[in-house]
Amino acid sequence: xxxxxxxxxxxxxxxxxxxxxxxxxxxxxxxxxxxxxxxxxxxxxxxxxxxxxxxxxxxxxxxxxxxxxxxxxxxxxxxxxxxxxxxxxxxxxxxxxxxxxxxxxxxxxxxxx
Amino acid sequence: xxxxxxxxxxxxxxxxxxxxxxxxxxxxxxxxxxxxxxxxxxxxxxxxxxxxxxxxxxxxxxxxxxxxxxxxxxxxxxxxxxxxxxxxxxxxxxxxxxxxxxxxxxxxxxxxxxxxxxxxxxxxxxxxxxxxxxxxxxxxxxxxxxxxxxxxxxxxxxxxxxxxxxxxxxxxxxxxxxxxxxxxxxxxxxxxxxxxxxxxxxxxxxxxxxxxxxxxxxxxxxxxxxxxxxxxxxxxxxxxxxxxxxxxxxxxxxxxxxxxxxxxxxxxxxxxxxxxxxxxxxxxxxxxxxxxxxxxxxxxxxxxxxxxxxxxxxxxxxxxxxxxxxxxxxxxxxxxxxxxxxxxxxxxxxxxxxxxxxxxxxxxxxxxxxxxxxxxxxxxxxxxxxxxxxxxxxxxxxxxxxxxxxxxxxxxxxxxxxxxxxxxxxxxxxxxxxxxxxxxxxxxxxx
Numbered sequence: 430x431x432x433x434x435x436x437x438x439x440x441x442x443x444x445x446x447x448x449x450x451x452x453x454x455x456x457x458x459x460x461x462x463x464x465x466x467x468x469x470x471x472x473x474x475x476x477x478x479x480x481x482x483x484x485x486x487x488x489x490x491x492x493x494x495x496x497x498x499x500x501x502x503x504x505x506x507x508x509x510x511x512x513x514x515x516x517x518x519x520x521x522x523x524x525x526x527x528x529x530x531x532x533x534x535x536x537x538x539x540x541x542x
Numbered sequence: 543x544x545x546x547x548x549x550x551x552x553x554x555x556x557x558x559x560x561x562x563x564x565x566x567x568x569x570x571x572x573x574x575x576x577x578x579x580x581x582x583x584x585x586x587x588x589x590x591x592x593x594x595x596x597x598x599x600x601x602x603x604x605x606x607x608x609x610x611x612x613x614x615x616x617x618x619x620x621x622x623x624x625x626x627x628x629x630x631x632x633x634x635x636x637x638x639x640x641x642x643x644x645x646x647x648x649x650x651x652x653x654x655x656x657x658x659x660x661x662x663x664x665x666x667x668x669x670x671x672x673x674x675x676x677x678x679x680x681x682x683x684x685x686x687x688x689x690x691x692x693x694x695x696x697x698x699x700x701x702x703x704x705x706x707x708x709x710x711x712x713x714x715x716x717x718x719x720x721x722x723x724x725x726x727x728x729x730x731x732x733x734x735x736x737x738x739x740x741x742x743x744x745x746x747x748x749x750x751x752x753x754x755x756x757x758x759x760x761x762x763x764x765x766x767x768x769x770x771x772x773x774x775x776x777x778x779x780x781x782x783x784x785x786x787x788x789x790x791x792x793x794x795x796x797x798x799x800x801x802x803x804x805x806x807x808x809x810x811x812x813x814x815x816x817x818x819x820x821x822x823x824x825x826x827x828x829x830x831x832x833x834x835x836x837x838x839x840x841x842x843x844x845x846x847x848x849x850x851x852x853x854x855x856x857x858x859x860x861x862x863x864x865x866x867x868x869x870x871x872x873x874x875x876x877x878x879x880x881x882x883x884x885x886x887x888x889x890x891x892x893x894x895x896x897x898x899x900x901x902x903x904x905x906x907x908x909x910x911x912x913x914x915x916x917x918x919x920x921x922x923x924x925x926x927x928x929x930x931x932x933x934x935x936x937x938x939x940x941x942x943x944x945x946x947x948x949x950x951x952x953x954x955x956x957x958x959x960x961x962x963x964x965x966x967x968x969x970x971x972x973x974x975x976x977x978x979x980x981x982x983x984x985x986x987x988x989x
Contacts, residue, residue: 486882489878493874493875497875501639501873504874505594505618505871506594506595506870507576507594507595507868507869507870508595510867510870511864511870513874514863514874514877515692515863515864515872518692518695518696518863518877518881519696521878522696522699522700522881525881525882526700526885526889529885529886529889530704530889532886533890538890538893538970539893540708540892540893541969541970
Protein backbone atom coordinates (compact mmCIF):
# COMPACT_ATOMS: atom_id res chain seq x y z
CA UNK A 430 0.00 0.00 0.00
CA UNK A 431 1.30 3.39 -0.89
CA UNK A 432 1.00 6.05 1.81
CA UNK A 433 0.59 9.68 0.94
CA UNK A 434 2.63 12.30 2.79
CA UNK A 435 -0.51 13.23 4.73
CA UNK A 436 -1.05 9.61 5.78
CA UNK A 437 2.55 9.29 6.85
CA UNK A 438 2.30 12.41 8.99
CA UNK A 439 -0.87 11.20 10.67
CA UNK A 440 0.62 7.77 11.38
CA UNK A 441 3.75 9.43 12.75
CA UNK A 442 1.63 11.60 15.03
CA UNK A 443 -0.23 8.57 16.29
CA UNK A 444 2.98 6.74 17.11
CA UNK A 445 4.49 9.84 18.66
CA UNK A 446 1.45 10.28 20.92
CA UNK A 447 1.65 6.63 21.88
CA UNK A 448 5.16 7.21 23.16
CA UNK A 449 7.02 5.69 20.22
CA UNK A 450 8.98 8.62 18.82
CA UNK A 451 11.45 6.46 16.93
CA UNK A 452 8.78 4.66 14.92
CA UNK A 453 7.18 8.06 14.25
CA UNK A 454 10.49 9.34 12.94
CA UNK A 455 10.80 6.31 10.63
CA UNK A 456 7.45 7.11 9.07
CA UNK A 457 8.32 10.75 8.60
CA UNK A 458 11.51 10.48 6.70
CA UNK A 459 13.12 7.21 7.45
CA UNK A 460 15.58 8.96 9.67
CA UNK A 461 16.85 6.51 12.21
CA UNK A 462 16.95 8.30 15.49
CA UNK A 463 18.32 5.58 17.71
CA UNK A 464 21.29 4.85 15.46
CA UNK A 465 22.19 8.50 15.39
CA UNK A 466 22.20 8.73 19.14
CA UNK A 467 24.50 5.74 19.36
CA UNK A 468 27.17 7.75 17.67
CA UNK A 469 27.10 11.08 19.47
CA UNK A 470 28.10 13.97 17.27
CA UNK A 471 31.87 13.94 17.25
CA UNK A 472 33.45 16.90 15.51
CA UNK A 473 36.06 16.01 12.96
CA UNK A 474 39.46 17.03 14.20
CA UNK A 475 40.99 19.79 12.06
CA UNK A 476 44.21 17.89 11.30
CA UNK A 477 44.54 19.11 7.72
CA UNK A 478 43.88 22.73 8.63
CA UNK A 479 46.42 22.45 11.46
CA UNK A 480 49.06 21.09 9.10
CA UNK A 481 48.44 23.81 6.51
CA UNK A 482 48.55 26.67 9.01
CA UNK A 483 51.53 25.04 10.74
CA UNK A 484 53.40 24.82 7.45
CA UNK A 485 52.70 28.48 6.63
CA UNK A 486 53.76 29.48 10.13
CA UNK A 487 57.01 27.50 9.97
CA UNK A 488 57.87 28.87 6.54
CA UNK A 489 57.32 32.34 8.01
CA UNK A 490 59.90 31.59 10.70
CA UNK A 491 62.32 30.12 8.16
CA UNK A 492 61.96 33.27 6.05
CA UNK A 493 62.60 35.40 9.14
CA UNK A 494 65.75 33.50 10.11
CA UNK A 495 67.18 33.26 6.61
CA UNK A 496 66.63 36.97 5.87
CA UNK A 497 67.38 38.17 9.38
CA UNK A 498 69.72 41.01 8.41
CA UNK A 499 67.50 42.42 5.69
CA UNK A 500 64.39 42.18 7.87
CA UNK A 501 66.01 43.75 10.91
CA UNK A 502 67.27 46.57 8.74
CA UNK A 503 63.99 47.39 7.01
CA UNK A 504 61.66 46.73 9.95
CA UNK A 505 63.46 49.21 12.18
CA UNK A 506 63.56 52.17 9.82
CA UNK A 507 60.74 53.96 11.65
CA UNK A 508 58.13 56.29 10.12
CA UNK A 509 56.06 54.51 7.42
CA UNK A 510 58.12 51.34 7.87
CA UNK A 511 56.15 50.85 11.14
CA UNK A 512 53.61 49.03 8.97
CA UNK A 513 56.13 46.20 8.54
CA UNK A 514 56.60 45.02 12.16
CA UNK A 515 53.02 45.81 13.22
CA UNK A 516 51.57 44.19 10.08
CA UNK A 517 53.86 41.17 10.40
CA UNK A 518 52.78 40.64 14.02
CA UNK A 519 49.14 40.92 12.99
CA UNK A 520 49.35 38.56 9.99
CA UNK A 521 51.43 36.11 11.97
CA UNK A 522 48.83 36.15 14.73
CA UNK A 523 46.10 35.17 12.29
CA UNK A 524 48.10 32.29 10.84
CA UNK A 525 49.78 31.06 14.01
CA UNK A 526 46.63 31.76 16.05
CA UNK A 527 44.62 29.53 13.69
CA UNK A 528 47.34 26.86 13.94
CA UNK A 529 47.33 27.02 17.76
CA UNK A 530 43.54 26.81 17.84
CA UNK A 531 43.60 23.72 15.57
CA UNK A 532 46.43 22.23 17.59
CA UNK A 533 44.41 22.49 20.81
CA UNK A 534 41.38 20.95 19.05
CA UNK A 535 43.48 18.07 17.72
CA UNK A 536 44.85 17.53 21.22
CA UNK A 537 41.23 17.30 22.39
CA UNK A 538 41.26 20.51 24.42
CA UNK A 539 37.96 22.30 23.89
CA UNK A 540 35.92 24.77 25.87
CA UNK A 541 33.19 23.50 28.16
CA UNK A 542 29.81 23.78 26.47
CA UNK B 543 23.57 48.12 17.46
CA UNK B 544 23.40 51.78 16.47
CA UNK B 545 25.07 52.72 19.72
CA UNK B 546 27.82 50.23 19.08
CA UNK B 547 28.54 51.78 15.71
CA UNK B 548 28.53 55.18 17.30
CA UNK B 549 31.05 54.01 19.85
CA UNK B 550 33.25 52.42 17.22
CA UNK B 551 33.19 55.65 15.28
CA UNK B 552 33.99 57.68 18.36
CA UNK B 553 36.90 55.35 19.09
CA UNK B 554 38.26 55.74 15.57
CA UNK B 555 37.98 59.50 15.89
CA UNK B 556 39.51 59.84 19.33
CA UNK B 557 42.50 57.65 18.53
CA UNK B 558 44.18 59.77 15.82
CA UNK B 559 43.12 62.94 17.62
CA UNK B 560 44.80 61.91 20.83
CA UNK B 561 47.80 60.66 18.87
CA UNK B 562 48.39 63.86 16.98
CA UNK B 563 47.58 66.17 19.88
CA UNK B 564 49.85 64.40 22.32
CA UNK B 565 52.44 62.87 20.02
CA UNK B 566 55.06 65.22 21.32
CA UNK B 567 54.70 63.94 24.85
CA UNK B 568 54.68 60.24 24.15
CA UNK B 569 56.77 57.27 23.14
CA UNK B 570 60.46 56.57 23.29
CA UNK B 571 63.08 58.98 24.52
CA UNK B 572 63.91 61.71 22.03
CA UNK B 573 67.52 62.38 23.13
CA UNK B 574 68.60 59.04 21.77
CA UNK B 575 70.37 58.50 18.45
CA UNK B 576 70.00 55.39 16.34
CA UNK B 577 72.56 54.35 13.78
CA UNK B 578 75.86 52.63 12.99
CA UNK B 579 79.49 53.41 13.90
CA UNK B 580 81.61 53.38 10.76
CA UNK B 581 85.06 54.36 12.00
CA UNK B 582 86.83 54.85 15.31
CA UNK B 583 89.73 57.12 16.19
CA UNK B 584 91.18 55.67 19.41
CA UNK B 585 93.60 58.57 19.95
CA UNK B 586 91.00 61.30 19.82
CA UNK B 587 88.38 59.02 21.37
CA UNK B 588 85.92 59.91 18.62
CA UNK B 589 83.70 57.80 16.38
CA UNK B 590 82.00 58.50 13.08
CA UNK B 591 78.31 57.73 13.39
CA UNK B 592 75.84 57.36 10.50
CA UNK B 593 72.29 58.13 11.57
CA UNK B 594 69.73 55.46 10.78
CA UNK B 595 67.62 55.97 7.64
CA UNK B 596 69.75 58.93 6.47
CA UNK B 597 73.26 59.45 5.19
CA UNK B 598 73.87 62.13 7.83
CA UNK B 599 77.14 61.57 9.68
CA UNK B 600 78.10 62.82 13.11
CA UNK B 601 81.36 62.77 15.01
CA UNK B 602 80.74 61.64 18.56
CA UNK B 603 83.13 61.67 21.50
CA UNK B 604 83.37 58.90 24.06
CA UNK B 605 82.23 59.92 27.54
CA UNK B 606 84.71 59.93 30.42
CA UNK B 607 83.57 56.62 31.88
CA UNK B 608 83.47 54.85 28.51
CA UNK B 609 86.15 52.59 27.07
CA UNK B 610 86.93 51.77 23.40
CA UNK B 611 85.50 48.28 24.09
CA UNK B 612 82.04 49.88 24.37
CA UNK B 613 82.11 50.75 20.68
CA UNK B 614 80.77 48.04 18.39
CA UNK B 615 81.37 48.71 14.72
CA UNK B 616 78.87 48.17 11.89
CA UNK B 617 75.97 47.14 14.09
CA UNK B 618 72.83 49.10 14.82
CA UNK B 619 73.27 50.86 18.13
CA UNK B 620 71.41 53.31 20.32
CA UNK B 621 73.48 56.14 21.68
CA UNK B 622 72.38 58.45 24.47
CA UNK B 623 74.13 61.77 24.57
CA UNK B 624 75.25 63.57 27.68
CA UNK B 625 73.01 66.62 27.87
CA UNK B 626 75.27 68.37 30.36
CA UNK B 627 78.41 68.15 28.23
CA UNK B 628 79.39 70.44 25.36
CA UNK B 629 79.30 68.91 21.89
CA UNK B 630 78.28 65.38 21.05
CA UNK B 631 79.55 63.45 24.04
CA UNK B 632 78.17 59.95 24.46
CA UNK B 633 76.86 58.76 27.81
CA UNK B 634 75.85 55.27 26.90
CA UNK B 635 75.88 52.87 23.93
CA UNK B 636 73.65 49.84 23.64
CA UNK B 637 73.46 47.34 20.80
CA UNK B 638 69.88 47.59 19.61
CA UNK B 639 69.28 44.05 18.51
CA UNK B 640 71.03 41.25 20.35
CA UNK B 641 72.34 38.08 18.73
CA UNK B 642 69.90 35.24 19.16
CA UNK B 643 71.27 32.10 20.76
CA UNK B 644 69.47 28.81 21.43
CA UNK B 645 69.16 29.51 25.17
CA UNK B 646 67.72 32.97 24.55
CA UNK B 647 65.20 31.52 22.10
CA UNK B 648 64.11 28.85 24.60
CA UNK B 649 63.82 31.45 27.39
CA UNK B 650 61.62 33.66 25.20
CA UNK B 651 59.41 30.71 24.22
CA UNK B 652 58.89 29.61 27.85
CA UNK B 653 58.11 33.10 29.14
CA UNK B 654 55.80 33.62 26.16
CA UNK B 655 53.81 30.48 26.92
CA UNK B 656 53.18 31.31 30.58
CA UNK B 657 52.59 35.00 29.84
CA UNK B 658 50.00 33.97 27.24
CA UNK B 659 48.34 31.52 29.61
CA UNK B 660 48.02 34.23 32.25
CA UNK B 661 46.75 36.74 29.73
CA UNK B 662 44.06 34.38 28.44
CA UNK B 663 42.98 33.51 31.97
CA UNK B 664 42.98 36.81 33.87
CA UNK B 665 42.95 39.24 30.94
CA UNK B 666 46.34 40.74 31.62
CA UNK B 667 49.77 39.76 32.73
CA UNK B 668 52.97 38.79 31.10
CA UNK B 669 54.04 42.37 30.40
CA UNK B 670 55.37 42.86 33.93
CA UNK B 671 57.73 39.94 33.47
CA UNK B 672 58.33 39.90 29.71
CA UNK B 673 59.96 43.32 29.61
CA UNK B 674 62.41 42.58 32.47
CA UNK B 675 63.06 39.13 30.97
CA UNK B 676 63.98 40.61 27.59
CA UNK B 677 66.19 43.18 29.29
CA UNK B 678 68.03 40.51 31.24
CA UNK B 679 68.62 38.66 27.95
CA UNK B 680 70.42 41.76 26.68
CA UNK B 681 67.82 43.94 24.96
CA UNK B 682 67.92 47.67 25.76
CA UNK B 683 64.92 48.84 27.83
CA UNK B 684 63.24 50.76 25.02
CA UNK B 685 63.54 47.83 22.58
CA UNK B 686 62.17 45.43 25.22
CA UNK B 687 59.14 47.64 25.87
CA UNK B 688 58.52 48.14 22.14
CA UNK B 689 58.83 44.45 21.24
CA UNK B 690 56.62 43.44 24.15
CA UNK B 691 53.99 45.99 23.14
CA UNK B 692 54.02 44.69 19.57
CA UNK B 693 53.42 41.11 20.73
CA UNK B 694 50.75 42.15 23.22
CA UNK B 695 48.12 43.49 20.90
CA UNK B 696 47.80 40.58 18.43
CA UNK B 697 47.87 38.19 21.38
CA UNK B 698 45.09 40.15 23.11
CA UNK B 699 43.18 40.13 19.82
CA UNK B 700 43.35 36.33 19.53
CA UNK B 701 42.41 35.95 23.23
CA UNK B 702 39.53 38.40 22.91
CA UNK B 703 38.22 36.59 19.84
CA UNK B 704 38.30 33.22 21.62
CA UNK B 705 36.57 34.53 24.71
CA UNK B 706 34.05 36.41 22.58
CA UNK B 707 33.17 33.05 21.01
CA UNK B 708 32.56 31.70 24.50
CA UNK B 709 30.17 34.62 25.07
CA UNK B 710 32.32 36.27 27.74
CA UNK B 711 33.33 39.56 26.09
CA UNK B 712 31.33 42.76 26.43
CA UNK B 713 32.58 44.57 23.33
CA UNK B 714 30.79 47.81 24.17
CA UNK B 715 32.21 47.95 27.68
CA UNK B 716 35.64 47.11 26.25
CA UNK B 717 35.52 49.94 23.73
CA UNK B 718 34.23 52.50 26.24
CA UNK B 719 37.01 51.51 28.63
CA UNK B 720 39.62 51.50 25.85
CA UNK B 721 38.87 55.07 24.77
CA UNK B 722 39.15 56.38 28.33
CA UNK B 723 42.19 54.20 29.01
CA UNK B 724 44.07 55.71 26.05
CA UNK B 725 43.40 59.16 27.47
CA UNK B 726 44.53 57.82 30.86
CA UNK B 727 47.81 56.66 29.31
CA UNK B 728 48.50 60.21 28.16
CA UNK B 729 47.81 61.60 31.64
CA UNK B 730 50.03 58.88 33.13
CA UNK B 731 52.88 59.77 30.77
CA UNK B 732 52.55 63.47 31.64
CA UNK B 733 52.86 62.65 35.36
CA UNK B 734 55.84 60.37 34.67
CA UNK B 735 57.58 63.11 32.70
CA UNK B 736 56.93 65.68 35.40
CA UNK B 737 58.45 63.39 38.04
CA UNK B 738 61.40 62.54 35.79
CA UNK B 739 62.16 66.21 35.20
CA UNK B 740 61.70 67.23 38.84
CA UNK B 741 63.27 64.31 40.70
CA UNK B 742 65.42 62.62 38.05
CA UNK B 743 65.72 58.96 37.15
CA UNK B 744 65.92 57.70 40.73
CA UNK B 745 62.79 59.63 41.70
CA UNK B 746 60.99 58.17 38.72
CA UNK B 747 62.02 54.63 39.66
CA UNK B 748 60.90 55.21 43.23
CA UNK B 749 57.54 56.58 42.06
CA UNK B 750 56.93 53.58 39.76
CA UNK B 751 57.81 51.11 42.51
CA UNK B 752 55.71 52.96 45.06
CA UNK B 753 52.63 52.95 42.80
CA UNK B 754 53.31 49.31 41.98
CA UNK B 755 53.43 48.35 45.67
CA UNK B 756 50.43 50.37 46.83
CA UNK B 757 48.13 49.32 43.99
CA UNK B 758 49.18 45.69 43.97
CA UNK B 759 49.02 45.19 47.73
CA UNK B 760 45.69 47.00 48.19
CA UNK B 761 43.88 45.64 45.13
CA UNK B 762 45.55 42.21 45.24
CA UNK B 763 44.77 41.89 48.96
CA UNK B 764 41.13 42.77 48.42
CA UNK B 765 40.74 40.40 45.44
CA UNK B 766 42.34 37.61 47.50
CA UNK B 767 39.95 38.28 50.42
CA UNK B 768 37.01 38.21 48.01
CA UNK B 769 38.20 34.98 46.35
CA UNK B 770 38.63 33.37 49.79
CA UNK B 771 35.13 34.46 50.83
CA UNK B 772 33.68 33.05 47.60
CA UNK B 773 35.56 29.78 47.90
CA UNK B 774 34.22 29.35 51.46
CA UNK B 775 30.69 30.25 50.42
CA UNK B 776 30.56 27.63 47.65
CA UNK B 777 31.68 29.87 44.82
CA UNK B 778 28.42 31.79 44.30
CA UNK B 779 29.37 35.24 43.03
CA UNK B 780 27.37 38.29 44.06
CA UNK B 781 27.65 41.79 42.64
CA UNK B 782 29.67 43.90 45.07
CA UNK B 783 27.85 46.39 47.27
CA UNK B 784 29.89 49.24 45.81
CA UNK B 785 28.86 48.26 42.26
CA UNK B 786 25.20 48.01 43.33
CA UNK B 787 25.39 51.54 44.72
CA UNK B 788 27.15 52.80 41.57
CA UNK B 789 24.51 51.24 39.33
CA UNK B 790 21.81 53.17 41.23
CA UNK B 791 23.36 56.53 40.27
CA UNK B 792 21.10 57.70 37.47
CA UNK B 793 23.28 60.29 35.81
CA UNK B 794 23.09 60.95 32.06
CA UNK B 795 24.38 59.31 29.85
CA UNK B 796 23.35 55.90 31.11
CA UNK B 797 24.92 52.96 29.28
CA UNK B 798 23.67 49.45 29.02
CA UNK B 799 26.20 46.61 28.77
CA UNK B 800 24.32 43.49 27.77
CA UNK B 801 26.97 40.79 28.23
CA UNK B 802 28.10 42.20 31.56
CA UNK B 803 24.39 42.61 32.46
CA UNK B 804 25.01 46.09 33.82
CA UNK B 805 23.28 49.44 33.35
CA UNK B 806 25.50 52.18 34.65
CA UNK B 807 26.26 55.86 34.15
CA UNK B 808 29.17 56.68 31.83
CA UNK B 809 30.52 58.86 34.64
CA UNK B 810 31.34 55.70 36.58
CA UNK B 811 33.12 53.92 33.72
CA UNK B 812 35.24 56.96 32.81
CA UNK B 813 37.37 57.06 36.01
CA UNK B 814 37.88 53.28 35.90
CA UNK B 815 39.13 53.55 32.30
CA UNK B 816 41.30 56.57 33.08
CA UNK B 817 42.93 54.81 36.02
CA UNK B 818 43.52 51.69 33.89
CA UNK B 819 45.36 53.81 31.34
CA UNK B 820 47.29 55.74 33.96
CA UNK B 821 48.44 52.53 35.60
CA UNK B 822 49.39 51.08 32.23
CA UNK B 823 51.58 54.11 31.61
CA UNK B 824 53.16 53.73 35.06
CA UNK B 825 53.68 50.01 35.61
CA UNK B 826 52.85 48.63 32.13
CA UNK B 827 49.99 46.45 33.42
CA UNK B 828 46.73 48.41 33.33
CA UNK B 829 44.72 45.22 33.77
CA UNK B 830 45.62 45.16 37.45
CA UNK B 831 43.23 48.10 37.87
CA UNK B 832 40.97 47.47 34.87
CA UNK B 833 39.79 43.97 35.81
CA UNK B 834 39.13 44.62 39.53
CA UNK B 835 37.56 47.97 38.54
CA UNK B 836 35.13 46.27 36.19
CA UNK B 837 34.32 43.66 38.84
CA UNK B 838 33.95 45.75 41.98
CA UNK B 839 33.00 49.21 40.67
CA UNK B 840 31.04 48.48 37.50
CA UNK B 841 29.65 45.12 38.63
CA UNK B 842 30.70 42.67 35.89
CA UNK B 843 31.59 39.07 36.77
CA UNK B 844 35.28 38.08 36.90
CA UNK B 845 34.86 36.04 33.70
CA UNK B 846 33.37 38.95 31.75
CA UNK B 847 35.78 41.50 33.26
CA UNK B 848 38.90 39.49 32.44
CA UNK B 849 37.63 38.77 28.91
CA UNK B 850 36.70 42.42 28.29
CA UNK B 851 40.12 43.54 29.51
CA UNK B 852 41.58 41.83 26.44
CA UNK B 853 39.78 44.37 24.21
CA UNK B 854 41.33 47.21 26.21
CA UNK B 855 44.75 45.52 26.01
CA UNK B 856 44.32 45.17 22.24
CA UNK B 857 43.41 48.83 21.74
CA UNK B 858 46.17 50.15 23.99
CA UNK B 859 48.72 47.70 22.59
CA UNK B 860 47.93 48.64 18.97
CA UNK B 861 48.22 52.32 19.80
CA UNK B 862 51.48 51.82 21.69
CA UNK B 863 52.99 49.58 19.01
CA UNK B 864 52.48 52.24 16.35
CA UNK B 865 54.09 54.82 18.63
CA UNK B 866 57.14 52.64 19.28
CA UNK B 867 57.26 51.38 15.70
CA UNK B 868 57.54 54.95 14.43
CA UNK B 869 60.86 55.13 16.25
CA UNK B 870 61.95 51.81 14.72
CA UNK B 871 62.55 50.13 18.05
CA UNK B 872 60.56 46.91 17.61
CA UNK B 873 62.72 43.78 17.47
CA UNK B 874 60.42 41.66 15.33
CA UNK B 875 62.40 38.48 16.07
CA UNK B 876 61.65 38.74 19.79
CA UNK B 877 58.02 39.67 19.08
CA UNK B 878 57.46 36.68 16.82
CA UNK B 879 59.30 34.25 19.09
CA UNK B 880 57.14 35.21 22.05
CA UNK B 881 54.03 35.06 19.89
CA UNK B 882 54.88 31.49 18.82
CA UNK B 883 54.06 30.18 22.28
CA UNK B 884 51.93 32.95 23.74
CA UNK B 885 49.27 32.41 21.05
CA UNK B 886 48.96 28.81 22.24
CA UNK B 887 49.01 29.94 25.89
CA UNK B 888 46.38 32.64 25.46
CA UNK B 889 43.91 30.21 23.86
CA UNK B 890 44.61 27.57 26.48
CA UNK B 891 44.02 30.14 29.23
CA UNK B 892 40.83 31.34 27.51
CA UNK B 893 39.34 27.86 27.29
CA UNK B 894 40.47 27.21 30.85
CA UNK B 895 38.11 29.93 32.08
CA UNK B 896 35.14 27.86 30.87
CA UNK B 897 36.06 25.06 33.30
CA UNK B 898 36.66 27.00 36.50
CA UNK B 899 34.49 28.90 38.93
CA UNK B 900 34.63 32.68 39.02
CA UNK B 901 36.67 32.81 42.25
CA UNK B 902 39.50 30.82 40.64
CA UNK B 903 40.17 33.71 38.23
CA UNK B 904 40.23 36.08 41.20
CA UNK B 905 42.58 33.78 43.11
CA UNK B 906 45.10 33.62 40.25
CA UNK B 907 44.91 37.38 39.78
CA UNK B 908 45.38 38.11 43.48
CA UNK B 909 48.30 35.71 43.95
CA UNK B 910 50.07 37.07 40.87
CA UNK B 911 49.58 40.67 41.99
CA UNK B 912 50.84 40.02 45.51
CA UNK B 913 53.97 38.13 44.44
CA UNK B 914 54.78 40.80 41.86
CA UNK B 915 54.41 43.39 44.66
CA UNK B 916 57.13 41.53 46.60
CA UNK B 917 59.35 41.61 43.52
CA UNK B 918 58.96 45.34 43.17
CA UNK B 919 59.17 45.99 46.89
CA UNK B 920 62.61 44.38 47.01
CA UNK B 921 63.89 47.18 44.77
CA UNK B 922 62.52 50.03 46.92
CA UNK B 923 65.46 50.24 49.41
CA UNK B 924 67.87 50.67 46.48
CA UNK B 925 65.76 53.45 44.98
CA UNK B 926 65.44 55.14 48.38
CA UNK B 927 69.22 55.17 48.59
CA UNK B 928 69.42 56.59 45.06
CA UNK B 929 67.29 59.60 45.96
CA UNK B 930 69.21 60.07 49.21
CA UNK B 931 66.41 59.13 51.59
CA UNK B 932 68.60 56.45 53.19
CA UNK B 933 72.26 55.48 53.30
CA UNK B 934 73.77 53.58 50.37
CA UNK B 935 73.10 49.85 50.28
CA UNK B 936 75.72 47.26 51.08
CA UNK B 937 76.68 45.65 47.71
CA UNK B 938 75.90 42.15 49.04
CA UNK B 939 72.47 43.30 50.22
CA UNK B 940 71.82 45.05 46.90
CA UNK B 941 72.70 41.83 45.06
CA UNK B 942 70.42 39.76 47.33
CA UNK B 943 67.52 42.17 46.85
CA UNK B 944 68.03 42.03 43.09
CA UNK B 945 67.88 38.25 43.22
CA UNK B 946 64.76 38.33 45.42
CA UNK B 947 63.12 40.65 42.90
CA UNK B 948 63.97 38.43 39.94
CA UNK B 949 62.95 35.15 41.56
CA UNK B 950 59.71 36.64 42.87
CA UNK B 951 58.78 37.38 39.26
CA UNK B 952 59.63 33.83 38.25
CA UNK B 953 57.56 32.53 41.20
CA UNK B 954 54.61 34.75 40.21
CA UNK B 955 54.60 33.29 36.71
CA UNK B 956 55.22 29.71 37.79
CA UNK B 957 52.59 29.73 40.53
CA UNK B 958 50.00 31.25 38.22
CA UNK B 959 50.83 28.62 35.59
CA UNK B 960 50.50 25.81 38.14
CA UNK B 961 47.21 27.09 39.63
CA UNK B 962 45.69 27.52 36.15
CA UNK B 963 46.94 24.09 35.07
CA UNK B 964 45.53 22.29 38.13
CA UNK B 965 42.20 24.16 38.05
CA UNK B 966 41.77 23.42 34.35
CA UNK B 967 42.64 19.74 34.66
CA UNK B 968 40.23 19.36 37.59
CA UNK B 969 37.49 21.16 35.68
CA UNK B 970 38.05 19.06 32.56
CA UNK B 971 38.00 15.79 34.51
CA UNK B 972 34.79 16.83 36.30
CA UNK B 973 33.22 17.83 32.98
CA UNK B 974 34.14 14.54 31.30
CA UNK B 975 32.71 12.62 34.29
CA UNK B 976 29.50 14.62 33.97
CA UNK B 977 29.11 13.94 30.26
CA UNK B 978 30.07 10.26 30.38
CA UNK B 979 27.04 9.04 32.42
CA UNK B 980 24.78 11.37 30.44
CA UNK B 981 25.74 9.88 27.06
CA UNK B 982 25.38 6.32 28.32
CA UNK B 983 21.99 7.18 29.85
CA UNK B 984 20.88 8.68 26.53
CA UNK B 985 21.97 5.57 24.69
CA UNK B 986 19.97 3.38 27.09
CA UNK B 987 16.87 5.54 26.72
CA UNK B 988 16.98 5.42 22.94
CA UNK B 989 17.99 1.82 22.71
